[in-house]
Amino acid sequence: MIRFENVSKVYARGARPALEDVTVDVARGEFVFLVGASGSGKSTFLRLVYREERPTGGTVYVAGRDLSRLSSWKVPSLRRSIGVVFQDFRLLPGKTVYENVAFALQVIGKPRHTIKTTVPEVLEMVGLDGKEKRMPHELSGGEQQRVAIARAFVNRPQILLADEPTGNLDPTTSLGIMRLLDRINSTGTTVVMATHDDEIVNEMRKRVVELSTGAVVRDEANAGYGQREPILPAVGQTPVLDAPGRDAPARPPRVRVTPEPADLEAERAAEVAAARATPDDTPDDPTAPHVEVPAHAEPVEHDSAEAVVQRVLRERDTATAARAGREA
């Protein structure tokens, strides 16, 4: 679906390349995490896929098209087969939820009756049924990202690119977004997601492509986030850092994040919509990726928003405990 062959990208002459000799092949229907530090080339990778940028070396193939030979008037048609989601949502502040999603169809000239049936469908799918008339500023971050995803997905693209879609969201809300992306992936859409969120990557156990200073350093299936790069140089003993009482590294005070009730509500609604849709939309298909999705995909478990909160907090506690155990 997406194939990079020895792709390099240099932004300014003489500058360090943003991508260097990258060769990656993403198959149809795959879910790939793109991880790496800031500036490692994740965003450039995505921008090359939807031809916001052109490679300075190598070839990019997307959906069977050689992007280096794609004339600029064919770019719109390429982009109609790609949905893109960003960290900052990029919604139109003057338009309602419905209008924001409908906008994506209007501007590619879809007939009105198509828009009228498709937009409510996709809004139901992302769990925003009944919030069509809200303005973006009336929504929580998680809900706004759901609108952005609905807009990216409303034209049923073959590929969904997500550039740190959870970067602005609290962990629980992020989880909801991830399940939404997972559900979209299970409809057969190829999903490539750039992220820093190690917890999400570790939990989802999908293919992970790690970039470091523009090169692929790891490409593993069912992988975790991997080792974080040491951010600060090792510091020797200092009177401040090693002051009395500090020798036993205390756990930092835990910040408890309570997710927006609206986000949980949306997640539950999306879950219900998915449950309702599954029997009709995806008939017995043993290869469908959603089968591999962990048990949380089953809606029965989440009959109330409160239950979701409880479960998430429980999971986080276990994860933290496990990490503490490793460190000790």
Add this chain to the structure above:
Amino acid sequence: MRLQFVLTEVLHGLRRNASMVVSVILVTFVSLTFVGAAALLQMQVGKLKGDWYDLVEVSVFLCPEGSTAPTCADGEATDKQIDAVEQVIDTELADVVDTTYFESKADAFESFTELYPDGYQGTQLTEDDMQASFRLKLVDPEQYQVVADVLEGRSGVEVVEDQRAVFEPLFVALSRASMLAAGLAGVMLLAAVLLITTTIRLSAVSRRRETGIMRLVGASNLFVQLPFMLEGAIAALVGALLAVGGLWLAVQYLVTDWLQDAVDWVAYVDVGDVLAVAPLLIGIAVLLAVVSSVVTLNRYTRV
């Protein structure tokens, strides 16, 4: 759907940039009024020429008594010389000259006394002070030079005079005025182009978020740029219509209702001429808008 969507976008843009749009309208209005005025002045000159050149003649003055011209060395033109000149007019200039009329000294004196019954500036003149001449009406008044070339220098012919020369200063003045208007129009048109460019750019920048999303979801270039183009075109078109309206009012009230009554022996431009100029003005306006939008949009809303 598409049309409605584009029109909504256009209305939105026009409202958001109201003050800029108004300035575009005013600048195109003023500049196109100048263009139109220049065109109408040219038309007026054409009308006057058509009207007056029908009346003007070429006068071939024959040698009077005591002329110092070299061709008049033999004194007053003799009948023989007059016949020879007439012969030449009838043969060599047959294609150029429409009608020939010989004004004898007696005829000249008659029309003179008609004009000045009390003598010219206090001097009583006699028939002998008059000068005989051929009055030639040309098929095409512009061909004066041909007549002059053939007849000047012949013995008995003192001078060949083109009555058109009388009108020249007026036509020169009108032409200069029309050129001045055209020059001002050029400057104003330049201002209009720059202003439309700026307006479209502002509009494009203020809607960068929308256009960014449009590109992202795969809207075609035309679809992204069309609203901006239409905005510019609508503003320029309104300016052009105002200019046509202004010229119409000016011609109706200044020329037809006032000048026509005051000086009624001249043919003037009328509202029909304004309507003839209108397509030109509208065409210029649309051209301006298209050129400025293409230049701007290629720079500001590209991928």
